[in-house]
Amino acid sequence: MSKIDIQAMIAPYSVKEIRNLCDASYVVRFNKNTLAFRAGQHLVVGVLGSSEAREYSVYSGRDEEFLEILVREVEDGIVSRKLRRLKEGNTLEVNGPYGFFLTNAQPPENKKLLFIASGTGIAPFHSFVKTYPNADYTIIHGIRTLDEAYERECYKENRYVACTSRENTGDFHGRLTTYLKNMDIDKETMVYLCGNSDMVFESIDILQEKGLSNSHIFTEVYF
Numbered sequence: 001m002s003k004i005d006i007q008a009m010i011a012p013y014s015v016k017e018i019r020n021l022c023d024a025s026y027v028v029r030f031n032k033n034t035l036a037f038r039a040g041q042h043l044v045v046g047v048l049g050s051s052e053a054r055e056y057s058v059y060s061g062r063d064e065e066f067l068e069i070l071v072r073e074v075e076d077g078i079v080s081r082k083l084r085r086l087k088e089g090n091t092l093e094v095n096g097p098y099g100f101f102l103t104n105a106q107p108p109e110n111k112k113l114l115f116i117a118s119g120t121g122i123a124p125f126h127s128f129v130k131t132y133p134n135a136d137y138t139i140i141h142g143i144r145t146l147d148e149a150y151e152r153e154c155y156k157e158n159r160y161v162a163c164t165s166r167e168n169t170g171d172f173h174g175r176l177t178t179y180l181k182n183m184d185i186d187k188e189t190m191v192y193l194c195g196n197s198d199m200v201f202e203s204i205d206i207l208q209e210k211g212l213s214n215s216h217i218f219t220e221v222y223f
Contacts, residue, residue, distance in 0.1 A: 013093070014092075015087065026071055027059060040127065044056075047090070048091040058127045072119065101220040113136060115128070118195030119195055121194035163176040176199060194221075
């Protein structure tokens with residue numbers, strides 16, 4: 001019996017819902033079983049029986065009764081296209097959790113937190129806020145259009161800033177990094193960045209110019 005067959009017998013991860021957020025992005029909800037994770041960690045997910053799998057940050061909160069991942073479907077993305085076409089009851093192969101991103105942001109420490117994300121890089125921060133809704137956080141989210149402000153109603157008022165680069169509909173019209181340049185940031189703030197490498201590296205330069213120490217900057221690069 002193969003490793004996949006054994007896993008399916010012991011702990012099947014069954015799809016509960018595919019929730020479309022916009023044309024290209026969606027959430028996959030599936031059984032949690034006994035899997036425990038910390039906000040900020042990621043899973044390796046694929047369709048059971050397929051040789052293809054990808055890493056996805058957990059989108060759901062630690063104490064919720066299910067697991068969720070946020071996925072952007074790309075034209076040549078083998079896994080992202082397969083996941084979107086799943087139906088309720090289909091089975092996933094899930095491995096993990098892995099990683100240490102956001103580990104030192106966890107309460108009970110009383111810290112001011114700045115979360116900087118591009119696109120689906122907001123997933124680990126969504127998990128964190130769902131897990132610690134009373135944390136002292138601000139989210140800056142770089143997106144193209146406002147329909148990519150995924151479930152922004154989950155965040156407290158005035159704690160989420162949508163920076164839209166392709167239309168004047170967000171909280172700020174322009175690139176995330178432009179907003180960051182004009183932002184006053186306490187030097188004791190713990191800053192976490194997640195998304196594409198260009199955004200992450202440019203943002204780090206801006207933060208360093210503002211006098212933030214490297215010991216206060218943490219990154220998770222998606223691509």
